[in-house]
Amino acid sequence: MINLEDCRQLDQQDPLRPLREQFSLPPGLIYLDGNSLGALPQRTAARVAQVVNEEWGQGLIASWNRAGWFELPQRLGDRIAALIGAGPGEVVATDSTSINLYKVLSAALRIATSQQPERLRVLSERSNFPTDLYIAEGLCREHGGTLELLEPEQLAAALEPRAAQDVAVLMLTHVNYRTGAMHDMAALTAAAHRAGVLTVWDLAHSAGAVPVSVKADQADFAVGCGYKYLNGGPGAPAFVWVHPKHVERFRQPLSGWWGHAAPFAFTPDYQPAAAIARYLCGTQPIISLAALGCGLDTFSAAEALGGMTALRRKSLALSDLFISLVHERCAGHGLTLVTPREHLRRGSQVCLARDQGGYAIIQALIARGVVGDFRAGDGAQLADILRFGLAPLYVGFEDVWHAVEHLRQVLASGEWQRPEFNQMKAVS
Amino acid sequence: MINLEDCRQLDQQDPLRPLREQFSLPPGLIYLDGNSLGALPQRTAARVAQVVNEEWGQGLIASWNRAGWFELPQRLGDRIAALIGAGPGEVVATDSTSINLYKVLSAALRIATSQQPERLRVLSERSNFPTDLYIAEGLCREHGGTLELLEPEQLAAALEPRAAQDVAVLMLTHVNYRTGAMHDMAALTAAAHRAGVLTVWDLAHSAGAVPVSVKADQADFAVGCGYKYLNGGPGAPAFVWVHPKHVERFRQPLSGWWGHAAPFAFTPDYQPAAAIARYLCGTQPIISLAALGCGLDTFSAAEALGGMTALRRKSLALSDLFISLVHERCAGHGLTLVTPREHLRRGSQVCLARDQGGYAIIQALIARGVVGDFRAGDGAQLADILRFGLAPLYVGFEDVWHAVEHLRQVLASGEWQRPEFNQMKAVS
Numbered sequence: 001m002i003n004l005e006d007c008r009q010l011d012q013q014d015p016l017r018p019l020r021e022q023f024s025l026p027p028g029l030i031y032l033d034g035n036s037l038g039a040l041p042q043r044t045a046a047r048v049a050q051v052v053n054e055e056w057g058q059g060l061i062a063s064w065n066r067a068g069w070f071e072l073p074q075r076l077g078d079r080i081a082a083l084i085g086a087g088p089g090e091v092v093a094t095d096s097t098s099i100n101l102y103k104v105l106s107a108a109l110r111i112a113t114s115q116q117p118e119r120l121r122v123l124s125e126r127s128n129f130p131t132d133l134y135i136a137e138g139l140c141r142e143h144g145g146t147l148e149l150l151e152p153e154q155l156a157a158a159l160e161p162r163a164a165q166d167v168a169v170l171m172l173t174h175v176n177y178r179t180g181a182m183h184d185m186a187a188l189t190a191a192a193h194r195a196g197v198l199t200v201w202d203l204a205h206s207a208g209a210v211p212v213s214v215k216a217d218q219a220d221f222a223v224g225c226g227y228k229y230l231n232g233g234p235g236a237p238a239f240v241w242v243h244p245k246h247v248e249r250f251r252q253p254l255s256g257w258w259g260h261a262a263p264f265a266f267t268p269d270y271q272p273a274a275a276i277a278r279y280l281c282g283t284q285p286i287i288s289l290a291a292l293g294c295g296l297d298t299f300s301a302a303e304a305l306g307g308m309t310a311l312r313r314k315s316l317a318l319s320d321l322f323i324s325l326v327h328e329r330c331a332g333h334g335l336t337l338v339t340p341r342e343h344l345r346r347g348s349q350v351c352l353a354r355d356q357g358g359y360a361i362i363q364a365l366i367a368r369g370v371v372g373d374f375r376a377g378d379g380a381q382l383a384d385i386l387r388f389g390l391a392p393l394y395v396g397f398e399d400v401w402h403a404v405e406h407l408r409q410v411l412a413s414g415e416w417q418r419p420e421f422n423q424m425k426a427v428s
Numbered sequence: 429m430i431n432l433e434d435c436r437q438l439d440q441q442d443p444l445r446p447l448r449e450q451f452s453l454p455p456g457l458i459y460l461d462g463n464s465l466g467a468l469p470q471r472t473a474a475r476v477a478q479v480v481n482e483e484w485g486q487g488l489i490a491s492w493n494r495a496g497w498f499e500l501p502q503r504l505g506d507r508i509a510a511l512i513g514a515g516p517g518e519v520v521a522t523d524s525t526s527i528n529l530y531k532v533l534s535a536a537l538r539i540a541t542s543q544q545p546e547r548l549r550v551l552s553e554r555s556n557f558p559t560d561l562y563i564a565e566g567l568c569r570e571h572g573g574t575l576e577l578l579e580p581e582q583l584a585a586a587l588e589p590r591a592a593q594d595v596a597v598l599m600l601t602h603v604n605y606r607t608g609a610m611h612d613m614a615a616l617t618a619a620a621h622r623a624g625v626l627t628v629w630d631l632a633h634s635a636g637a638v639p640v641s642v643k644a645d646q647a648d649f650a651v652g653c654g655y656k657y658l659n660g661g662p663g664a665p666a667f668v669w670v671h672p673k674h675v676e677r678f679r680q681p682l683s684g685w686w687g688h689a690a691p692f693a694f695t696p697d698y699q700p701a702a703a704i705a706r707y708l709c710g711t712q713p714i715i716s717l718a719a720l721g722c723g724l725d726t727f728s729a730a731e732a733l734g735g736m737t738a739l740r741r742k743s744l745a746l747s748d749l750f751i752s753l754v755h756e757r758c759a760g761h762g763l764t765l766v767t768p769r770e771h772l773r774r775g776s777q778v779c780l781a782r783d784q785g786g787y788a789i790i791q792a793l794i795a796r797g798v799v800g801d802f803r804a805g806d807g808a809q810l811a812d813i814l815r816f817g818l819a820p821l822y823v824g825f826e827d828v829w830h831a832v833e834h835l836r837q838v839l840a841s842g843e844w845q846r847p848e849f850n851q852m853k854a855v856s
C-alpha cells in the first residue's frame with residue numbers, strides 16, 4: 001500500500017520538481033485539468049503587459065517589424081517543432097486547431113484524389129474530438145467524400161490495403177480526449193502508407209505531454225493546440241505541421257495574405273509562400289501569441305533536465321501512481337479505469353468511467369479544491385468519464401495522493417449525492 | 429489661410445476632445461496610422477492583466493463559464509453590431525478578416541449557384557485589399573468560378589442586369605485601403621440586387637471610422653477588422669455579419685465545434701448553431717478578445733456625445749482640414765490628392781500620391797514624430813501612396829496642423845532625400 005509519505009518522497013526525489021515554480025496556481029489548489037487549459041506561467045503577466053504597454057502602446061505599427069510580431073507564428077512554430085519531432089521551419093503557430101485541421105485535411109484530400117480520384121473516404125475514430133469530426137464531415141460534404149467512424153480496434157483491418165483502396169486519409173487524434181489512450185503513430189502511419197493512405201494527426205493532447213516524433217514516424221500532417229499542455233492561455237493559437245515532402249504540393253484553401261510569398265508587395269494575385277508559411281492566412285492575435293510564447297518558455301527550463309523524455313517519465317510515474325491509488329483506495333465505488341495501463345498506449349491523463357454520478361463527483365472534488373473535469377457519455381457506446389490530467393511540469397506526487405484521497409472521501413461519504421453537486425450547468 | 433491658432437480653437441470647440449484621454453499614446457507623437465493599427469486604450473493593460481491573473485490564473489477552466497469567455501464572440505459581436513447598423517445577435521467577433529471572408533464568400537457563392545448554377549463570377553475592385561482578392565481567388569479556383577477585377581468606375585456597367593447574368597457576388601471593401609475612397613453601399617447593393625447579385629462587404633476601414641448601416645442598406649454579408657479603428661490591439665479578432673435572411677441557409681465550411689448547436693454535447697455529427705453563432709469555428713484567443721473589448725469600450729464614451737454621427741462629423745472636419753492645409757502649404761511638391769473631396773465618397777483617411785519618394789517622405793515624417801504609412805504602387809495603374817489615418821477618437825485638429833507642417837518642411841527642405849530615409853525596409 002502506498003502512503004502519503006511515499007508520495008512526498010517521490011516529490012523530493014523528482015528532478016523536475018523545481019519546474020512547478022514557473023507557474024502561478026491558486027494556493028492549495030490541485031489542478032488536474034491542464035489537459036483542458038494549461039496553468040498560468042509566472043512570466044506571462046509581465047510579458048503580456050510588455051506587449052500591450054511597450055510594443056503596442058509605444059511602438060505602435062513599428063512593432064510589426066521591430067518587435068518581431070510578424071514572424072511570431074514562425075518563431076513559436078520552431079519551438080513547438082522541437083516538442084513534436086519536427087524540424088525548424090516546418091511548423092507555424094496560428095489560428096485554431098479546427099481551422100488548421102481544415103487546411104491540412106483539404107491538402108490531404110486534394111493530394112490523395114489528384115493521384116487516385118476514387119480515394120474519397122476519410123477514416124477516423126468514433127470518439128475522436130468532435131470538432132475534428134465536424135471539420136472532416138464538412139470537407140467530405142464539399143468534396144463528395146465520406147467520413148467513416150471506427151472503433152480503435154477496427155483500424156488495423158480498415159487499413160488493410162485491399163480494404164483501404166478507396167481511403168484517402170486516416171485522421172486521428174494521437175491521444176484520445178475521453179480515454180487518454182494513445183495511438184501508435186509509427187505503426188498506424190506505416191499501415192496507412194502501405195495502403196496508400198495519408199495520415200493527419202491531431203496532437204492536441206500530445207504536444208508537451210508525451211514525446212512525439214512526427215518526422216521519424218513519417219506522419220504526413222499534424223495540428224495541435226496551444227492552450228492545453230503548452231500553457232499558452234485560454235484559446236491560445238494552435239499549430240500546424242506538414243511533412244516537407246507535401247508542404248508545397250498544395251495551396252491550402254485559406255489563402256490569406258500572411259501565407260503569401262510577398263505579403264507586403266500587395267500584389268493582386270496570390271502566390272503561396274515557400275514551405276509552412278503558406279499555411280498562414282490572416283493577421284494573428286499578437287497578445288495571445290505572446291502568451292503562448294511564455295507557455296513554451298516553461299519547456300525551456302525542462303530542456304536541461306532531460307526535456308520531453310524526462311517529462312514523459314514523470315508523467316507516467318504520476319499516472320501509474322494515480323491508477324494504483326484509485327485501485328487501492330477507491331475500489332467498490334463503481335469506477336472503471338478506461339485509460340490503458342500499458343505505458344506505450346497511455347497519454348498524460350487518467351480517465352475513469354462510472355455509470356452515473358460522474359458530473360456530481362467532479363463537482364464535489366472541485367468544491368474540495370481538486371480540479372478535474374467531466375465528459376458526458378452518449379448513453380450508448382460512450383460512458384460518462386471523469387478526467388484527471390497530469391501535467392508533469394506542475395503536478396506533483398503528493399498532489400496525486402490528495403486528489404485520490406479526496407475522491408475516496410467524496411465516494412465513501414456519499415457527499416457527491418448532495419443536491420448542489422447535481423445541478424447540471426454548462427460544462428466547459 | 430488656416431493657421432495654428434485656428435486649429436487650436438477647433439480643438440477647444442471639439443465636443444469629442446475628451447475622448448482622446450481614453451488612449452495611451454507616446455507623448456508628442458502624432459499618430460495618423462490608426463487605420464492600420466489603432467492606438468492603445470488606457471484601460472486595456474489593466475483588463476488584460478485581470479484576464480491573465482484572475483480569470484486564467486485563479487479561475488482556470490471555470491472561467492469559460494464564470495468569466496463569460498465562451499460567450500465573448502457574441503457579446504463583443506453585439507457591440508460591433510451597434511457600430512455597423514446590425515442587430516443584436518447578428519455579429520460575432522472571431523478569427524481573422526481573411527478567414528471570415530472565406531466563410532461568407534463560401535456562403536454567398538453556394539447560395540448564388542444553388543439557385544442559378546451559371547452564376548460563377550465574383551466581381552471585385554482591382555485595388556481591393558489583396559487578402560480579400562487572395563481568398564476570393566482561392567474560392568473561385570475551388571468552385572470553378574472566376575474572379576474579375578474592375579476599376580471603381582466600371583462597377584455600375586458590370587452590374588447592369590444583362591451584363592451580370594453570370595455574376596454571383598459583388599465583393600468590395602467599403603473604404604479603399606489605398607485611397608480612402610468610400611463606396612455607396614446602399615446604391616451598389618441595390619444595383620447588385622437588381623441584377624440578382626449578392627454583396628459581400630469588407631468593413632475593415634469602416635467599422636468605427638464611418639457610419640455603416642449594413643441592414644438598412646440591405647447588404648448580404650459583411651466582415652471587418654478589430655485592430656484598426658476598433659482599437660482592439662495587434663491582430664485582434666475580426667468580425668462577421670450575415671443578413672438574418674441568409675444566415676441559416678448555409679453551413680459555412682469551417683464547421684468547428686464553437687459553431688455547433690450544442691458544443692458541449694460532444695456529439696459526433698455537426699449540427700450548426702442557430703443564427704450567426706454558426707459562423708464560429710474553433711476556440712478563440714481570449715486574451716486578445718478581451719483587449720478588443722477595451723477597444724470597443726472607447727466607443728461607449730462616444731455614445732453620449734453623439735456616437736458614430738458625431739465621430740463622422742469630426743472625422744470629415746479633420747480630413748477637410750488636412751486636405752486644405754496640404755493644398756495651401758504643400759503645393760508644388762508633386763503631391764496629388766487621391767482621396768475623394770466629396771464627403772459621401774470619403775472614409776477616415778487622407779491619401780496622397782507622389783511619383784517617387786513616398787517611402788522616404790514617410791520615413792522622414794516618422795523621424796519627426798508624425799506616423800503615417802506608405803503603400804507602394806505597382807509601377808503601372810497603382811501609384812505610390814502616402815496614407816494618413818484620422819481616427820476621430822484620438823486625433824485632434826492641432827495634430828493635423830503639425831503633421832502637415834512637418835510634411836511641408838520635409839518636402840521644402842529636401843530632408844526626405846537623405847540616405848537614411850531611403851533604405852527600404854520591410855514595410856508593415
